Amino acid sequence: MNVTRRDSDFGKKVIERSGTDINRCLHCRCCGGGCPFIAAMDPPPNNIIRLVQLGMKKQALESSTIWSCVGCHTCSIQCPMAIDIAAFMDVLRGLAIEEGAKIAEPDILGFHQEVLGSIRRYGRTHKLEIMLRYKLKTRDFFGDMNVGLKMLARRKLDLLPSKVKAMAEIRKAFERGKSRALQIVAEKGENP
Amino acid sequence: MNAPKNRVDIAYYPGCSLATTAKENNRSLIRFCNRVEINLVELPDWNCCGSSSAHSIDSDLALDLAARNLSLVPKGMSLLVACPNCLLRLNGARLHLKNDPEALKRLEAEFGRSIDADMKILHFFELLATVDLKSLEGPGLKGLRFVPYYGCMMARPPGMMDERPEQGQMEAALKSLGAEPIRWGYASRCCGTFLSVARPDVVTPMVDDIIKGAVKAGAECIITACAMCHMNLEVRHTISKKVPILHFSEALSLAIGESDKDWFTRHLIDPRPLLRSKRLISQ
Ligand code: SF4
Ligand code: SF4
Numbered sequence: 030m031n032v033t034r035r036d037s038d039f040g041k042k043v044i045e046r047s048g049t050d051i052n053r054c055l056h057c058r059c060c061g062g063g064c065p066f067i068a069a070m071d072p073p074p075n076n077i078i079r080l081v082q083l084g085m086k087k088q089a090l091e092s093s094t095i096w097s098c099v100g101c102h103t104c105s106i107q108c109p110m111a112i113d114i115a116a117f118m119d120v121l122r123g124l125a126i127e128e129g130a131k132i133a134e135p136d137i138l139g140f141h142q143e144v145l146g147s148i149r150r151y152g153r154t155h156k157l158e159i160m161l162r163y164k165l166k167t168r169d170f171f172g173d174m175n176v177g178l179k180m181l182a183r184r185k186l187d188l189l190p191s192k193v194k195a196m197a198e199i200r201k202a203f204e205r206g207k208s209r210a211l212q213i214v215a216e217k218g219e220n221p
Numbered sequence: 222m223n224a225p226k227n228r229v230d231i232a233y234y235p236g237c238s239l240a241t242t243a244k245e246n247n248r249s250l251i252r253f254c255n256r257v258e259i260n261l262v263e264l265p266d267w268n269c270c271g272s273s274s275a276h277s278i279d280s281d282l283a284l285d286l287a288a289r290n291l292s293l294v295p296k297g298m299s300l301l302v303a304c305p306n307c308l309l310r311l312n313g314a315r316l317h318l319k320n321d322p323e324a325l326k327r328l329e330a331e332f333g334r335s336i337d338a339d340m341k342i343l344h345f346f347e348l349l350a351t352v353d354l355k356s357l358e359g360p361g362l363k364g365l366r367f368v369p370y371y372g373c374m375m376a377r378p379p380g381m382m383d384e385r386p387e388q389g390q391m392e393a394a395l396k397s398l399g400a401e402p403i404r405w406g407y408a409s410r411c412c413g414t415f416l417s418v419a420r421p422d423v424v425t426p427m428v429d430d431i432i433k434g435a436v437k438a439g440a441e442c443i444i445t446a447c448a449m450c451h452m453n454l455e456v457r458h459t460i461s462k463k464v465p466i467l468h469f470s471e472a473l474s475l476a477i478g479e480s481d482k483d484w485f486t487r488h489l490i491d492p493r494p495l496l497r498s499k500r501l502i503s504q
Contacts, residue, residue, distance in 0.1 A: 046280075049379075065410060065411040065413075065427060066411075066416070066423065068423065069416075069420060069423045097416070097420070097423070099273065099411065099413070099414045099415065099416055100273060100276065100277070101373035101376060101411040101414065102373060102376035102377055102378055103373060103376050103409075103411060105376060105377065105378050105379050106375075106376045106377070108379070111379035111382075112379070113378045113379050113380065115378060116378060119276055119277060119278075119280060120280075122277055122278055123278055123279060123280075126278065134419070134420075136419045136420070137416070137419045137420065139419070140274070140415060140418055140419040141273075141274040141277050141278055141415075144272055144273075144274035144415075145274050145275065145278070145282075148268070148269045148271070148272075148274075148275070148286065152268040152269065153237050153240070153268060153269045154237045154241075154269050154272060156237075156241060156242060160418070163418065163419075173421060176456045176457075179456070179489055180242070180456065180489075183486070183487050183488065183489055187241050191240060191241070193266055193267075193268045194266050195266055198268075198289055198331070198332060199268055199286075199289070201285075201331055202282055202285035202286055202289065203282065205281060205282070205285060210278050210279055211278060211279040211282060214278060
């Protein structure tokens with residue numbers, strides 16, 4: 030790992046945006062111990078905290094860890110220092126997009142893009158369309174076909190979206206665009 | 222029914238899952254509330270709370286989407302949120318606005334409606350605590366052996382640790398209606414949430430572990446507090462032993478003799494054989 034390229038302000042920025050002080054971390058590793066997704070994370074969550082503390086931005090932002098974290102807060106109830114790890118991960122995902130980092134889990138980002146695209150179009154999520162568009166995007170047409178068909182047969186997927194009436198209010202929320210991440214996500218695909 | 226009581230009006234946010242994939246959850250919840258004289262007033266023109274995706278990428282968007290729903294709550298009313306994830310989003314936004322008067326002002330101006338950052342946002346469990354379940358007539362749950370499944374709803378970010386914990390509420394409610402809760406180790410294991418779509422390879426073994434845990438505990442069914450959990454458990458398990466999975470609201474409605482066969486045909490694992498054997502449904 031290249032330890033020479035450090036961004037000394039990086040930790041400060043992350044703390045500011047997330048509102049959680051990662052410098053309190055004891056590296057006791059309770060968070061990773063209880064995380065249900067630890068198998069899909071490389072490295073474990075406290076190592077990401079360490080990387081950010083050390084200003085090793087690239088390694089932190091290009092990790093699979095930040096994308097595999099679902100924000101379930103299982104770690105928060107175990108953390109002795111009350112660090113909001115989910116909020117910390119939220120900020121790193123946004124920064125990874127803003128800083129043009131290589132996205133370790135493009136399918137997971139692709140899924141978020143489809144969900145946000147649906148909310149932008151309808152104000153609500155239209156699950157059938159999200160699934161179909163996600164399939165197109167990942168070019169994985171036949172994986173999970175079975176699950177999709179079963180859901181259709183059980184009437185779990187509505188064919189038509191239900192739509193918010195005051196869509197101007199929804200669009201405003203998307204346009205506020207303080208977040209560069211959201212803008213970049215929007216520029217890259219036509220959604221959201 | 223007993224003598225007419227005063228009906229209580231409560232604003233109701235169903236959220237996308239209950240409005241679509243988990244309609245049976247929505248309908249059984251409304252049916253139960255109706256019976257106990259709670260009138261759910263659906264928020265007019267509600268929007269998605271932002272789900273897991275908005276805050277994953279953009280916390281500002283997440284705040285605005287959640288806040289719009291808060292601006293739709295009629296003055297002075299409490300808000301019932303059916304889905305634990307939506308609840309976390311909406312209550313998180315409420316707390317944020319309580320501590321950030323500028324954001325509150327901006328959003329009120331944007332929507333042209335006021336937002337009461339002190340409004341009560343309730344989970345169904347809290348509402349249930351005000352109901353005398355034992356007084357309700359109905360067949361009860363006839364010794365139905367179940368494991369309660371809360372998923373991650375009992376975990377919270379550190380800033381919300383003071384909010385009321387939900388642990389044990391399903392067990393207490395269903396026990397008072399004649400069901401038999403079984404202790405097990407998976408009650409608050411995460412169901413995999415949205416990774417179920419993007420990383421089924423990761424979620425499938427997690428879900429299988431949960432179902433195996435239920436089988437080992439000797440449960441006749443799993444009862445879930447969250448529609449997303451319900452769906453992930455149903456679609457992602459690969460083990461051959463099928464354990465029916467009921468929404469908590471379905472179990473409650475069954476206990477008071479209210480159900481609709483349409484709810485159960487929407488399940489991927491058919492719960493009807495179990496419910497028939499317990500004489501909880503007839504057909
Ligand atoms: S549990 Fe908390 S203190 Fe321990 S390593 Fe994780 S973040 Fe750091
Ligand atoms: S919030 Fe993220 S890091 Fe924490 S337990 Fe859940 S998935 Fe793991």
